[in-house]
Amino acid sequence: MNNGKRAEIFRRLKAANPSPTTELEYASIFQLLIAVILSAQATDRSVNLATRKFFPAHGTPEGLLALGVEGLSDHIKTIGLYKTKASNVIRTCQVLVDHHHSEVPDDREALESLPGVGRKTANVVLNTAFGHPTIAVDTHIFRVANRTRIAPGRNVVDVEKKLLRVIPKEFLLDAHHWLILHGRYICVARKPKCPQCGIADLCEYKEKTPAN
Numbered sequence: 645m646n647n648g649k650r651a652e653i654f655r656r657l658k659a660a661n662p663s664p665t666t667e668l669e670y671a672s673i674f675q676l677l678i679a680v681i682l683s684a685q686a687t688d689r690s691v692n693l694a695t696r697k698f699f700p701a702h703g704t705p706e707g708l709l710a711l712g713v714e715g716l717s718d719h720i721k722t723i724g725l726y727k728t729k730a731s732n733v734i735r736t737c738q739v740l741v742d743h744h745h746s747e748v749p750d751d752r753e754a755l756e757s758l759p760g761v762g763r764k765t766a767n768v769v770l771n772t773a774f775g776h777p778t779i780a781v782d783t784h785i786f787r788v789a790n791r792t793r794i795a796p797g798r799n800v801v802d803v804e805k806k807l808l809r810v811i812p813k814e815f816l817l818d819a820h821h822w823l824i825l826h827g828r829y830i831c832v833a834r835k836p837k838c839p840q841c842g843i844a845d846l847c848e849y850k851e852k853t854p855a856n
Contacts, residue, residue, distance in 0.1 A: 645793045645848055647810065653794065653843045654815035657822040660842055664821035666772050669695060673748045673773040674740070675703050678733055680768045681760045686723045694720045705737040705746045732760025750774045764800070767820070777816040779807045784827025785820070791831060793848035 667688040670676040675695070682691045698719045702711050711719075717730040736758045740746050748769065749755055755766040767780035779785065781800040789795040789803045795810055797803035811819050830837050838844050839855040 647812075649846050650794055650810055651812050651815075653792070653846050654812060654819065654822065656842050656846075657826065658815065658818070661822065661825065664818050664825060666768070666821065668692065669699075671699065671703060673769070674705060674746075675699055676773050677736075677748050677758075677761075677765075677769050678708070680765045681733055681736070682720060682723055682729055684729070684760075684765070685725060690723055694723055705740045708733060708737045709741065729760065735759040736761065748773070767804075771817070771820050775817065777808075777813075779804050779811075779820050779823075781807070782824065783833075784831075785823045787833060788823050788827040788831045791836070791847070791849045792843070 668679040669692045670679050679691050702708050713730050713734050720726045752766050755761050764780045767778040770776035771778045781804045786800055786803055795803055795806035797806050830841050836853050838853040
């Protein structure tokens with residue numbers, strides 16, 4: 645795919661959604677971090693349903709530490725891997741209190757040192773909370789990047805690096821959200837909604853879903 649085609653794809657995505665953002669619900673950078681940790685292998689909807697129950701009263705590091713692992717586990721039992729996630733969240737809260745004055749660090753290395761925080765989670769927080777031009781490649785973005793041929797790659801790190809290299813700078817800040825939403829609602833895994841896609845004529849996927 646040439647750069648002119650890529651630029652037009654992002655122009656159209658921007659025109660359709662000028663101010664994209666995460667579908668996770670949060671009222672602080674800390675709450676965003678926790679929601680992203682909980683969202684691994686879970687839907688944003690399931691995370692939102694759970695966090696609505698405890699964020700209002702326990703939406704700070706100190707508040708979650710007061711809940712403890714068992715208390716938090718009770719609130720997130722509907723989320724996959726909830727026992728491991730509860731443990732990681734409580735440990736992360738302790739690190740934030742002990743080493744970061746209860747603030748989420750604006751630094752990749754510090755973020756990735758937190759329990760339950762990997763490269764993808766760090767990228768989401770850096771992009772959404774701190775405005776870094778990063779791309780958190782999940783299954784949706786990986787699929788869209790490869791299927792459309794915007795930035796094909798064999799693994800998520802390959803795709804991330806290629807996206808950062810080929811996306812025009814003017815679109816880089818919001819590209820993460822445009823791509824994830826496109827993959828979540830249009831370029832879905834089993835039967836992509838090509839007839840409804842605003843970039844179908846630019847996409848290089850050879851097995852497009854035909855119109856009925």
